[in-house]
Every structure is written in structure tokens, then in C-alpha cells.
Amino acid sequence: MAEAPMLQVENLNVLYGDFQILWDVSMTVGAKEVVAVLGPNGSGKSTVLKAIMGLTPVRSGKIIFEGEDLTKVPTHEMVARGISMVLERRRLFGAMTVRENILLGAYHRSVNKDIASRLEWVESLFPILAERRDQIAGRMSGGEQQMVAIARSLMSRPRLLLMDEPYLGLAPKIVSQIAGIIQRINQEGISVVFNEQNVHLSFGVSHRGYLLESGRMMLTGTGEEMIHSDVIRRVYLGV
Amino acid sequence: MPNVPSKTLLRVDDITMAFGGIVAVANLSLTVETGEILALVGPNGAGKTTTFHVIAGVHKPTAGRIIFDDQDITFYRPDGRCRAGVARTFQITQPFQELTVEENVMVGSLAYHRSIADARKDARRYVGMVGLSDRANVLAKGLSTGQRKRLEMARAMATRPKLLLLDEVTGGVDQKSIPGLIELVKQLRREGLTLVIIEHNMRVINELADRAIFMNRGKKMAEGTPEDVMQRPEVVELYLGEEVLHG
Amino acid sequence: MTISLFIEQIINGLIIGSMYALVGSGIALIYGTMRVLNLAHGEFYMLGGYLVFLLVVTCGVPAYLAIPIALLAAFLLGALIQRITIHYLLQREGWAFSTIAVTLGLSIFLQNSALLLFGENVQSVPYYVTGIVEFAGIRIPMQRLLILGVAILTIAVMTYVLKATRLGWAIRATSQDRDAAAVVGIPASRIYLITFGIAAALGAIAAAMMAPIYAITPWSGLPILFKGFVVVILGGLGSFPGAIVGGLLLGVVEAVGVQLTSTEWRDVIAFALMIAVIWVRPWGLFGSKS
Amino acid sequence: MFQPLRPWQWLLVAITLAALAVLPLLSSNSYVLHVLILSMIFGIFASAWNLVTGFAGLKTFGHHAFFGIGAYSSALVALHSGLSPWLTIWIAALIATVAGLFIGLPILRIRSMPHVAIVTLGFAEIVRITISNLQSITRGELGLWGIPPFESFTLPVLGEMKFSPADKAGYYYLILVLLVFSTGLITLLMRSKSGLALVAMRDAEDAAESLGVNLTRHKLLVFGVSAFLVGLAGAFFGHYIGILTPSAAVGPDLMILVIAMALVGGLGTLSGPLAGALVLTCVVELLRDLNDLRLLIYGAIIVIVVMFLPKGLATLGPIVRRRFTYLRAPTTSPAKHL
């Protein structure tokens, strides 16, 4: 590789109390790349994303983004560094309106300017949200909520977007819609890391993937390389 | 279990579990035969944990019945189910932090024994069985995750259950400890126990389970031996996708 | 009993209830954002009262200047207390009990600090405005109308802040989902600090307005704290609008209760109502179950 | 706690008891006895509160209601029925138990700690105001006086047990017996299967229930026992002080005092609340001349203990013990037990 990748995760170990979730996990994400984190449930996919974002304390290891060590940076400073995240199961501010939720995405001082143009950009990606702006977010359907969550995370114009289980609990039609959105976001020059259990779904939009099993990195490669690997069958199906 | 005549120990009869408007489990039926190990498998949000909780008595099902050992236990609270013979462990272990390992197990033993001295003697046996004898007098908060898993099994075993529900035996445990835990579960089965397990590690399931039920979106999708279930096209597709199947 | 006197009682109940609402909404804000039950909340009220007394009576500062100064001081005190105690406890296991215990200790400490500083004399502040409004047999002094006016203004300002300002959004977002708030760049610990300060200031507003008609003593925080608790239980613990409605309701129930029985049973009525509500609807009369 | 006592522990208990028993023979100074009697009353109260809060994990703030109910019941029954206080204190304790079960029931339904705290506080306020308002029976804030004292009697070795303010030996021994009774009852309960179940319930409620622990029954049991003991302490208090007022016997100050004692001594330990009661009662009496500063220091103690000694004085115990263990038996590594 000619230059250092955008995001480097090195030997991450994460524990909840005594319960070790991640064991020496390393990965990289390049500029304008879409990377999928794969693995059966309980393999620690979400924890990888949460650890990058600082939502889960890291016992050891390093997280380097654009040359800066972010391991100790608190979560609420991450948007200022250019990283944003869509949490698992949307996690909207359910009692607030769609517009309020989206605008909160530009809360941080470092991104709290040109709000109108940011909003315009985000609403151009999700026209339906402009129509629903005054609706209470908690009362929307799952797919719409996911769009609000993504819209919220884009308001800070991140260079890297982390998406925790973006397809979880959504109807198949909505899943393909969200996949389309991930591609759109990538076309805007934003790197995306997302996790998903289903291998096929993951490689629908990603350039590269990482496979986790029980908190350990088992495999990495392009979709083509990984799909034909025996490792993946063994991890998922036990054969 | 060749020399035990097959008998249905647990019958879950058409249960539905709804939380508010969200249906987590829909019209699920399953049976567990005496002496077998049944695994519940499936992706995130499939309803495995909810099913598990309904059997353990944490949730009362919105509809349906649960027959255990010929009793209707649908409306028993967890302590009542314990007395009926259902024991469980927890995904995120729940040790009694300020009690020693031995005392933790005694809480289980007291479901069976009246006197504290008997319970202590009994507990010591189970502590030994799960291989924690050298830590018997350590406070539970001082245990590693693998040890806590063992502790929970000892505690559950001490209630003399007929059915043991194991939630993620190997979750969060370091690689070295997994074979030991698998061996322990096998040993429990040898003692004549019936088990229902939730487990994410497929290799563990293949090694342990006689039968697996694959769930997705609150419904049963496939049932059979683990190898069989995991070969089913609909399961493979769910995990790996269509192309893999044909390509 | 004539209709007009009954209406007058209801209005009186609403006026006192509006003050309960301010105290209760402070408790609700603190609980809503950081899940801490603040037993020292009555002391914010008490200290607010003394601040106003010191400024208005001792230093002769006009009330319209004194009250904002008192608010600011209460805000800073609240924030300071949060920073040196609650802030650390929230990072510990078992914080739910230790925060209750520490606020209990703080309450006694502040009460007795006030006793040392101000003595046990019962103090009060002269009316800010005089005169009486009379219509259809209903007599209400201007001072009480002023209280109602200030309460309405405060509630309006708070509603505006919560609904339409950056800070308010941050408070609401943090109380709904701390992680999601952190992800969009809201620093929870600073929001906690500010919320505590705002809650203290709300208590101080109530104290400033009540100072002319209620006594200020080192112990005047305790009864108002109990009232605040009843209010938040009625409205649903942690809900700001719930606390407003709960406060007004409590004021009216008390007024009617005094009318029907006698003053000595007023607090029993309030507490019995609270226990009944907990029994039937633990999430409050106006809160939602989840 | 569930291990059998070691010989040195038995010895310590025996020495403490012997020292307490001999004390009145050494010093007939009634003021010292008075302070110790108060310590023991609060010791019973604090350890009974600790039973509910520290051991069973139900954080209640309204136990002063049971103290007041016990105090007033015993005083009123003795006054009006002519029954001996030797009997009425037990009747009162039973009345307090009934009240405890009454308020214990709604608490079972609530898992939220703040709700429990508020409900119990509110219940105690209702009790206080009611006692204060039922003037024709309780004489309200004026105080219920004329409460019969315990009848004196003669013991073979110790001589006549008098129950008078100047000769407090009788009161002293009686409360000592009650303290031993209460501590014994709590110890027995905690060392029984129920005790194990209670601690289990506190540490992990779901797990305890899954192991066959009936939560409802155990919560009611501790609430009942605790209310019984607090009621008993209250009943003794009434006959000892000779006058009851609602603010003194049911006031929130009383609860604050007891919470401080339990916190200082260490929640969830058997000896902590007793130690806390002794230390704080003595401190209060020593600080008598400081008047207003007294409660200020109390508040500060609570804050400091919660912030820096989350387990009370008991926090200091292991530190000392570890050092000794280390000095005496360097072969066993103390780190192993962490």
C-alpha cells in the first residue's frame, strides 16, 4: 500500500467486566471504501464499531484515523474528527420530530455551520424525510426510522460512517432500499463500515469484508475471495 | 440415549409473545425429549432469547401453553418453574457477587435441601463437578468469565433439574476454556439431564446438540440434526445469500 | 360556600401549584437526564430564598435585579454540587443508591450551613407588588398574580429552551438516549452539569416568588421537597410536562382538600394521593408506561 | 458471613458482651449509661434497617414510621390497658410488623429505587402527621407523657434492677438483652437459608428467582422482621424517654440519623450498623457543645463516607486485615483473594 489507510485498528481487546468480547482485532479501511464486518451473532461485530466510536472502553490496542490516534478521544468528539455512526436499532430520539433528530446530527460546534446546505443535501438523499419532517420519530416505521438515523449521522458530513446492523429487523424491500442508500453515500466520497450477518447482503454493497468469530478476526478479503472460503462456511454453518 | 425410552419432557404449544405491538415469537411449537440436547439457532432478533425466557418463566406468553413433565407451567413464575424442575443459566452471567462460589451453589442446593449444612455438603459436590473446588471460598466477583459460566451450571445443577436451559455457554470465554466447557455439558448430559441451549458458535452446536431448531423472525424455519438444519437451502441463504448457494 | 369563593380557592390552588410545578420540574429534569433522585432539591429552594432575602432585604437591591442574581447563583451552586459529587458517583457501580445517599447528606449539610450563616430566624421578603384585584367576588392580590405570571413565564421560557434551543435539544436528546446523544457530539457530562444548574435555578425562582408569602428558614426546603416528590410521582418521574401538570393538580387538590377537611390533613391527602397513584399507575398520571 | 464463626471471633463476641455487661458495675455514672442506651436503641434500629436495605437490597427511607408506630403503640396500650410494658413492647412490635407488611406489599411491585424511596418517605410522613393530628389520643406535638416505666425486679447476683433515670442499670441491661436478641435474630436469619436467599436476591434478582427463591415471600419476610425490630426499639425508646412527640419519634431526622449510622458502619455487614450507631451517638454527645455544628458535621460525614468510603468503616477492615495477613503469613498471597 502506498499510503496509510484512512482508518487503522490495531490489536483491539475489549472486555465487558471480565467478559472478553474482542481478542486482538485488527482491520483497516481505505478512503472511499465500503467495508463489511461479518460474523454470526455474538461474534463481536457491533463491539468493533462501538469500540472505534469510543462507546465501549478499549482495554488495549489502537485506533488511528487519518494519522491521529483516536483511542482515547471521547465519543462526543468523534464527529469533529470526521467519524459518524448509525447505532444498532436506529436509536432515534423517539419523542422528538424527524427534523429535530436530523438537525441534532449537526449539534457539534465543529459541524454546526451551513446547516441549511447540509439539510438540503441530506434531504436530497432522503426526499421522504422532508415530507415527514414534523412527525414524531418514534412513531415511524422501521425503515423510515433507519433513514432518519442515517440522515442524522450524515449531517456532520463525515468522512467515515459506521453503521451498526443497518439491515436489522427491516423488511427485504426496505433492506435493498437501505443498500442503495449505502451506495449513494459512498458515491458522495464517504467511507462506510457496516456489519451484517448475511454474507450475501454484505457483499452486495461492500468492497471488502472482515469475518469475525467469537471476537476473533478469522478472514479478510474481497467479496469474491471470502464467499468461496471454507472458513466462512465453517464459521456460519459449522461444516 | 439408547436405554431411556423416549419421552417428551417439554412441550411448547403454539406460543406467541408480543411486547406492545412487536411480536417477538409467533405461533411457535416445539418439544424436547428426555435426555436430548436441543439447540436454538438463528440470526439476531430471531426470537431465540424470547423463547428461552418464556420457557424459563421470565415472560408470560401472550398466547399458548407450556407443558413440562405433564404439568401446565405456563403461568408459573421462575421460582415455581425451578421447583418443577427447570433450571437455567444466563447469557450475561449473574453471579451473586458478594457470596463465595460455594455459597452461590448453596442457593441452588437449598431448593432441594432444607438444612444449610446439607446444602453446603451438596454444593461442594457440584462445585467439584464443574471443576471449581480450588476456588470454592472465593467471592464470585473474583471469577473469570469461564469460571462464572461453570459456576452458573453448578448452581443450576444443584436445584436437581430435569431440564437445564443454557444461554451461551461459550460466549465471551477465551478459546482455551471452550473445550472444557463443552466437555462439562457433555458430562451433564451423561448424568441424564435434558438440555436446551442457545449458542452462537456453530462448531459448539455441532458437537453438542442432538437436534436444532432454526428460528428466524419469531418463527421456526427448520428443525433436525444441526448438520442437517445448517445445510437447508433456506438457512444457507439466510446467512450466506442466494448466490453462494448456486455459485 | 359560594361559587366565586370556590373559584377563588381553585385559583389559589393553581398559584401555589404553579410553584410546586417549578420545584417538581427541577426534580424531574435531574431524574430525566441522569436518573438521579435529588434529595437536596429542597435546599436549592431554601438557599434561593435566602439569596433573595439577602439581596432584597439586607442589601436593598430591587427585586427585578435580585431575582436574576439569585438564579445565577443557584445555577452555579447546583452545577458545582453536581461536579464535585454526582459526577464521580455516576461512574461507579451502584450509583443509584449512592447518589440518593449523597444528596441526603448534602441536604443536611446545606440546611445546617444555612443555619450557621443565617440563623434560625424566620425571614420573609416584602411584597414585590401591592394591591388587590377584585372581580365577581373573587379577591386576588397582585403579588399572587405576579407569582402566577412568573410561573407561566418560566414554564414558557423552559418550554422554549427545551423545544427550540441547541441546549434544550441536547438535554432532551441526552435524557432519551445517552449513547445516541454522544454519537452526534453531545457531551453528556456537561449536559448533566447544566441540567443540575437549571434545576437548582428553577427551585430558586420558586423560592424567590414564594419568599413574600412563605417563610424562609433553614428548614423550609424539606416540606417543599416532599411536595416536589408528590408532583413528580403524579406527573411521571422524569417528565417535564408531567411535573407542570402534576404541580398544578396538587395545588388544586390541596386547596379543595383544605376546603373539605382541615389544613392539618392537607399533607396526608397529598401523600395518600401519591401512594394511590404509585399503586395504580407507577409511571404517573401523565407519563407513558415505557 | 455464612461461614461458621472462628474461635477468635467467638472470643471477640464474648469479650465485647462481657465488657458491656460489666460496665454498669464499674461506672454508675448515669450519663455514660444514657449514651450507651441510646447507642443500643439506634443500634437495633440501624441494623434492622440494614437488614432490609443492606442485605435484601430494598432501599427504603421510611423506617422511622415503624419506630414511631412501635413507640406510640406500646405507650398507648400500656397507658390505657394497664398492661405491663414488659408485655406491651412486644405487642407494639407486632403492630409495627403489620404496618411493615402493609407498606411492604406495594413496594414489592416496584423495581425502581427512586419510587421505593419516595413511597416509603411518604408513608412515614403520613404516619407522622396522623399521630400529630390525633391529638385526643396522642396529644400531638405536646407530647404523650405518663408512659409507665418498666417494673423493677430483683436478680440474684446483680441485685435490684431499677428503671429510673438516675439508676439506669435496669434499662441498660434490658436494652442490652434486646440488642443481643435483635442481633441474634438478624444473624440467625442471615445465616439461615433465607439469609442466603436474601443476599442472592440482592446481588442478582433474576438468578435467585431462577434458583427457586420466592421473591415475594422473602421480601415480605425481611420487611416484617425489620419492622418488628424497629418497632421494638421504638417501644423501648418510649418507655425509656418517658415522653413521645411525633417529631422526635417519627421525624425524618431520625431516619437520617439511622441512615448515617448504617452508612458509616458499612451497609450489608452485621457489625457495621452497630458500630456506626455507637460511633455516631458518641460523636453527637461529644459534639454537644458545638450545638449547630452537630448536624452540619453529620451531613458532611454522610457525603464523605459515600464519596470516599463506599462501604463505611468496613472499608478500612480489609486494608488492615490484609496488612496483618501479609505480615504474619507471607506464604499466602493476599492478591489471590481479590
Added chain:
Amino acid sequence: MRSRIFAYALGAALGVTLATTAPAAEIAIGVIGPLSGPAAQSGISMRQAYEAAAAQVNKDGGIKVDGEQKTIKLIFEDSASRPEVGVSAAQKLLSRDKVDILVGDSIASSVTLAIMEVVPSFGKFAMSGQPVSIEIAKKIQSDPKRFANFWKSSFNSDAYAQAVFASTKELIDAGSFKPKSKKIAFVVEDTDYGKSNAEYTIPLFEKDGWKVSSKEVVALGHADFYPQLSKMRADEPDMIVSIFTSVNSGIALVKQIQEQGLKSLHMAVYYPIRPEFLAGAGSAANGLLWTPFFFDPVNSAQHKAFAAEFKNLAKVVGNGDHAQGYCEMMLLLNNLKAAGTVEPAKLSEAFAKSDTKCAIGRYVYDTELHTPRIGADYIPVPVAQIQNGTSFAIWPSTVATAKFKPAQ
């Protein structure tokens, strides 16, 4: 470590007890009163007054007791108006400080009743200060032997009731107050003082055909009377009786009565005695009747003289509490002089025979109740009316300095 802390605490508690006993040339008088808590203001006034009286006697060379000239030493302990605190204080004074005489409580009746449980068994003489509760006298009466050496220095609470009732009756008889429906309302404080005074006043009026339209008990220091007053506007009572120890409540009540436009005759008990009352209530207080008007340094020459003397002794401006406290301590010291000993029985004898004049009246005892007599010839309990911002005695006629003026 833990046991070391115990050892220290216990040791300290024990150690102090061995330290102090009064030197032979002093008579130690222990005084218990509220120096903290809600009644501290009055308690501190009492302390100043007691000290002034003791200083006066010591200046004159003390008292000859058992043939030896001794000075008076006062040891004060706080009761915080709480019985159990008072009991501890009494324990300490009697067994640690070994006082010769106990005075207490200086203010609270409930504390006095509690102290009475302690003192007799120590065999010391004791006297209560301002507490007026008739319960104290009843208690003495209930066991004359046990309380032979316990004396009240204040009259009984029914004295206020008598004054309120008798003065009202006199106003009616004179035709200057014409009740329409004979309805009377009470607003009283939730203290022993407020409740017991109401308890004694109500039957007197009821026996005379009055009806109590409402009795509202409010918390100490309560200051929002709107719900109560609205209720009274509906009932239209002819007369309102208010009883508070908290001046703040009193000020608030008279102001709010004016705001609400209530026309009932208003009789206040106790609180107008505090000098802050008139300053706080201003013109709203005009026309108010109140009792007990013991101390009138404006219109009474005798009281004017006392005020000057007291100012000199205590360096504070004297008020009604001071006058009472000074007289009580003087009464005790005079009787001590007369008895010539601290022996309780002798002192009690002196009390039974006492006939001392002081600023607030003449102390002569009801020897059965151990209580000073009241009335025009003994201690008058005058009723005053506030006219143009000044209190004038209007009842009984022997001390009256003005006539009742009906409200305009």
C-alpha cells in the same frame, strides 16, 4: 482499626465524665432551653435574661448558702425543642456537671414534661421556665410526692384562654363587640403551644353558646393562609383567634386578613409580643387584639424602668421574653436566698411561701399545682389592642391604658 475507633470514642465519652465538678464557692444551675432549632430565638432571649439576673445577683455578692457566700454559675444546654435531646441534656447536667439546681426547659412544654421524668430520681430541685402547658401542672398533681420539688415559674396555658374569653365577654357586655352568629374560627400553629392553647380556649366559648366554624392547624412558620381565609370568608365567623409562636406566620396572617377583607374581630395569642411583629405587619396590625401584653415599656412607667435596667445589664433591648425570663430567674434566686440552701425540700418550702414582685407581676403560688397565680392582684395576663401602630392594654381594667376601639 475499627475497634480502635470504638475504643477512642468510648474512652472519650467516659473520660470527659470524670473531668468537671463545680468548685465549692459556686452554685451551679443547669439551664436547658432551645438554643438551636425553630424556637431558638426565644430560647436565646431567655438565656440573656437568665444571665442578666444571675449577673445582677453576683454583682451584689452572690447568695449565702449553708453559711457560705456563693456566686451563681449558669450552665446552658441546648434542647433544640426536642424532648429526647432535652433528656440527654438533663442527664449530662445532672450526672456529668452535677448541677445543684436544674431549670428547664426554658421554652418548650414537651421538653419540660420529658425533663420531669429525669429530675426526681436525682433528688435535685427543678423549675421550668416559660412553658405554660397545663399538662405540666397536671403531671405535678398526678404524683405530688414525686414532683414535690418541681415548680413552674410560668402560669398555666388556660390563663391565655381565660384572658381571651374573659376580655371578649367584657367587650360584648360593654356593647362594643356585637357577634351576629356567635361563630368563632381558630388558626393555630402545629406546636404544643398552638394546639394546647386552642384546646383550652374552645370549651370556654362553646359553653357560652359559640360555635367553632373552623379550626385550622398549620405548620410552624407557615405563611400562606389563602385557602384558610377563603374558607373563612364563606363561613363569616364573628371572631378569629390565631395562636402562633412564629412571628412570620402572624405577620402573614394579619396582612392576608386585610387583603381578603375579612371583618371578623381578630384576637392574636403570643406572636405580637415579639418586637419584629409591628415592624413587619405595619398598618395591617391596627385594631388587632392580642395577649399576653406583659411588658409595655411605652406606656407603663414600671416597665420603662425595667427596660433601662435590663439594657444596662444585658446590653440588649429588652422585650417581653426578657422580662419574663428575668423575673423567673430572680424568683428562683430570691427563693434560694430565703431558703439559704440548695436542699430541694427547703427550696420548695420557699417557693410555696414566695411572694415576690417583679416587672410582670407578683409571684404567689398555687401550692397544689406549683404554679404562679394569675389575675389582677398577681400576674395579670393583659389583653392589648394595637392602635395606630402602638399596643395599649385594654383589659383587665386595672392595667388598661386605653379603651377598645372597634374597627372602622
